[in-house]
Amino acid sequence: MPVDPIIWYVKLEVYIFLGALAAIIAHRLLTGEINTNYLLYGIQKGGTKYFSPERVQLLLFTLGTAMFYLSNVLQNRSSGVLPDVSNQTLVMLGGSHAIYLVGKAYMMLFKKTGKGD
Amino acid sequence: MLLLLLQTTSTTPQANYIQPWVGNLAAWVALGFLGLIGVAILYNVFTGKIDLSGLISEPNGDASMSRFQLLVFTFVIAASLFLIIASAGPPAFPKEIPNGILVLLGISASSYLVSKSIQTSTPEGLSGRGPQVTIKTDRSETTFNGPTVQCQADVVGLSDTAVTWAIDPINFGTIDDTGKYTPPKSGQATTVTVTATSKEDVSVSDKETIKVS
Numbered sequence: 223m224p225v226d227p228i229i230w231y232v233k234l235e236v237y238i239f240l241g242a243l244a245a246i247i248a249h250r251l252l253t254g255e256i257n258t259n260y261l262l263y264g265i266q267k268g269g270t271k272y273f274s275p276e277r278v279q280l281l282l283f284t285l286g287t288a289m290f291y292l293s294n295v296l297q298n299r300s301s302g303v304l305p306d307v308s309n310q311t312l313v314m315l316g317g318s319h320a321i322y323l324v325g326k327a328y329m330m331l332f333k334k335t336g337k338g339d
Numbered sequence: 340m341l342l343l344l345l346q347t348t349s350t351t352p353q354a355n356y357i358q359p360w361v362g363n364l365a366a367w368v369a370l371g372f373l374g375l376i377g378v379a380i381l382y383n384v385f386t387g388k389i390d391l392s393g394l395i396s397e398p399n400g401d402a403s404m405s406r407f408q409l410l411v412f413t414f415v416i417a418a419s420l421f422l423i424i425a426s427a428g429p430p431a432f433p434k435e436i437p438n439g440i441l442v443l444l445g446i447s448a449s450s451y452l453v454s455k456s457i458q459t460s461t462p463e464g465l466s467g468r469g470p471q472v473t474i475k476t477d478r479s480e481t482t483f484n485g486p487t488v489q490c491q492a493d494v495v496g497l498s499d500t501a502v503t504w505a506i507d508p509i510n511f512g513t514i515d516d517t518g519k520y521t522p523p524k525s526g527q528a529t530t531v532t533v534t535a536t537s538k539e540d541v542s543v544s545d546k547e548t549i550k551v552s
Contacts, residue, residue, distance in 0.1 A: 228363065228366050231370055232370060233425045233430075235370065235373065235374050235377060236425070237425070238377075239377040239380075239381065240417075240421065242381050243380075243384070244414065244418070246381070246384055246385060246391075247391065247394070250391060250392075255391075256391055256393075256394050256395065257392055257393060257394075257395070257396045257402055258402045259400070259401060259402055261395075261402035261403075262404075265399075265401075268494075268495070268498065268500070269470070269495035269496035269497070270496070270498065277404045280404055280408060281404065281407075281408075284407070284408040284411055284412070288411050288412060288415045291415060292415055292418075295419040295422055295423065299422050299426040300427070301423075302423060302427035302428070303433050303434070304419060304420065304423050304433045304436060304437055304440060306437035306438070306439040306440065307440060307442070307443050308439065309439070311439075312439060312442050312443060312446070315443065319408075319446055319447075319450040322404065322405075322450070322454075323453050323454060323457070326454060330457055330461050331457065331460070331461065
């Protein structure tokens with residue numbers, strides 16, 4: 223019995239598994255069954271929540287980088303080589319994460335909540 | 340792995356010593372077994388037995404941006420790797436993983452770890468979303484005419500962190516505004532209940548016990 227049908231079925235199984243898992247997770251994220259409450263809100267020292275611009279920029283950079291890379295992979299998938307990520311993209315992503323972490327640390331560890339906040 | 344195993348077993352000299360139908364049968368059995376596992380996982384996820392509701396949630400119940408970005412990048416890189424393997428002429432792993440991918444995953448994972456460290460280093464990061472008072476004491480028991488017990492109230496979720504202290508039984512020692520409990524000089528061994536009530540929201544309080552003997 224040739225090997226090719228087996229390879230075809232393995233590919234089919236993995237495509238179906240990954241595709242179904244991604245679809246379920248995406249659906250549940252959009253309908254709220256996977257909790258996304260306060261995704262863009264941070265917590266200040268003292269426990270009060272605040273709308274966090276550093277989370278917004280991290281979300282945008284994450285989704286932008288992920289979609290750009292995925293489109294790159296789809297265009298070059300028959301090359302047999304994983305596309306690399308450019309140094310500029312890595313620097314921007316690293317900077318985005320650094321802004322998020324510094325902002326989070328400052329608000330949670332150092333900034334005191336005033337009566338006007 | 341199964342794809343590569345099928346490729347190599349058909350070309351290695353050792354394959355000459357194994358009947359081809361045995362190898363193919365083993366491959367079909369493995370394929371069927373993995374398929375069943377995949378179906379079981381998908382079924383349990385779909386019906387809720389594998390609960391994904393807290394997939395990107397922190398211990399305090401809020402959604403976590405660091406978990407979300409780790410999920411996104413892990414899934415994208417894993418899916419990309421599979422696409423590249425499956426789309427190649429004969430399926431094959433890429434000869435090398437580019438350094439940029441490794442750095443990207445490193446940034447994502449490191450950011451998650453640092454974010455978790457910041458989150459867990461403060462009581463606000465671990466508590467529930469509602470306001471809370473939590474009492475901590477420097478000792479859980481004392482003696483008559485013995486050392487004082489310093490109580491501390493951590494208030495989370497309220498702008499005013501001031502609390503009112505009270506003890507029960509009421510006259511079994513004293514407690515001041517700073518939470519310092521002084522045991523009585525004599526009496527019967529008793530467990531004293533210390534209560535800290537938020538001044539901003541009197542419905543938010545906590546209790547702790549101190550044994551006096």
